[in-house]
Amino acid sequence: MTLEQFLERFDGPERSVVVVNRTDPDPVLNMLVDTFGDDAVRVVDGRVTDRAGDGREIDRAGDGRVTDGAGAVETDRNVGLTARELATTGAVDGEDEVVPSIDVEVLRRHEGVPFDGGDADEIENLVLLMEDDEVVAGSTLTELGDAVLFVNSDLYITGSRSLSDVDLPSVISGLDDATFTLRGYPESNRQKLLLITVSRFIERAAWTAGDGTLRSSFQRLSRIDDEVGTRTVYERIADTGVDTHLYGVPDELPADLDAVIHAGDDSDFTDSWFVVYRPPEGPHSAESDPDSDLVRGIEGGVGLLAVETEPRVWRGLWTFDTDRLSRMNRYIERNL
Structure with a gap:
């Protein structure tokens, strides 16, 4: 069995990205398509509001229910948040046209949907992660841009973005x-940045934990010394006491690295x-703060696996799932 065949055993949900209220349509759309792929991105030309525009109102008791104004409950947070429940149709634009809108307050108050963003009045563009008709996560374009869209890989290669600065917006998480x-590259200038960002996040989890085992592949081992940022990251991780394993073609072995x-x-x-990254006691669910991605990774482990199935085309997934992490670590440990 190869890693490609091993990866085929993992099934995952199909998810897409929806952009709402684009103030600068073409550049935003082009960046998202170039990051996530044109099959994964669709656009809603609407606006973001902080109150429903169709007579509904948020239950201010804090239990997250949406009512019809007469107290009738339309949805419950435990059954997920659908696009229909999040969207309203009563917003009117500057030309008195009714346009779709997203009630960001509903998104904020739904515990099952992670969301990062600021004041609704200041949100110009909202990016939603969808699975079928269900909203999985939401991020403002600012949050997503700072992590992925408005940066390039040089930040990581040169070490300009340190490990402590790496975090995942909700749409990526x-x-x-x-x-x-x-x-x-050259088919896309940005898509591999997702792999780099998630990789750095996992490396941050290992570095913060200061123990456990980290297994990382580089295709060519010379890349470790060629990329200053990468060399620095692995020196810092190894110095903490993490059992660090590096994999690749031995075109040039890294020197003086523990x-x-x-x-x-x-x-x-x-x-x-x-x-x-595998914690000392093995992969398991985080207990102290299961809503924090970093805590989940530090306490329970986190892993990324991608395979180049054809030149410059990568297929893979990343996961906190304990069974998948155990299987990934076991395969690599036994076969490479």
């Missing part, structure tokens, strides 16, 4: 366990991209 297909080197030239070494 919500992609866990969803199988993705990404294109590399890590175990695994070299090879078969497809598992040449075509894989994985970063898998």
Whole structure:
């Protein structure tokens, strides 16, 4: 079995990205398509509001229910949030045209949907992660842009963005366990940045934990010394006491790095991209703060596995799931 065949055993949900109230349509759409793929992005030209515009109002008792104004409950937070429940149709634009709108207050108050963003009056663009008709997560374009859209890989390669600065907006966090297909340069300038961002997040979890095991592949081991930021990251991780294992083709072995080197030239070494952190006691669910991605990764483990299925096309997933993490770590430990 190869890592590509191993990856095929993991099924994941199909998810898409919806953009609401685009104030600068073409550049925003182009960046999102170039990041997530044109099959995963659709656009709603509406606006963001902080109150429903169709007579409904948010239950201010704080239990997250949406009522019809007469006290009748329309939806409950425990059954998920659908696009129909989040959207209103009563907003009127400057030309007295009725346009779709998203009630961001409903999104904020629904516990089952992670959301990062600011004051509704200041939100110009909202990005929603959807699974069928259900809203999985939401982020403002500012949050998503600071993490992925408005940055380039040089921030990570040069070390300009440190480990402590790496975090995941809700829309990216919500992609866990969803199988993705990404294109590399020159087909896309941005899609591999998702892999880089998630990789750095996992490395941050290992570095913060200061123990456990981290297994990372580089295709070519020379990349560790060629990229200043990458070399610095792994020096910092190894110095904390994390059992660090590095995998790749031995074109040039990294010098003076406290890590175990695994070299090879078969497809598992040449075509894989994985970063898998396993805590000392093995993968398990986080208990202290299950709503924090970083705590989930530190306490329970987190991993990314992608395979280059054809030149510059990557298929993979990333996960906090204990069973998948155990299987990933076991395969790598036994076969590479």
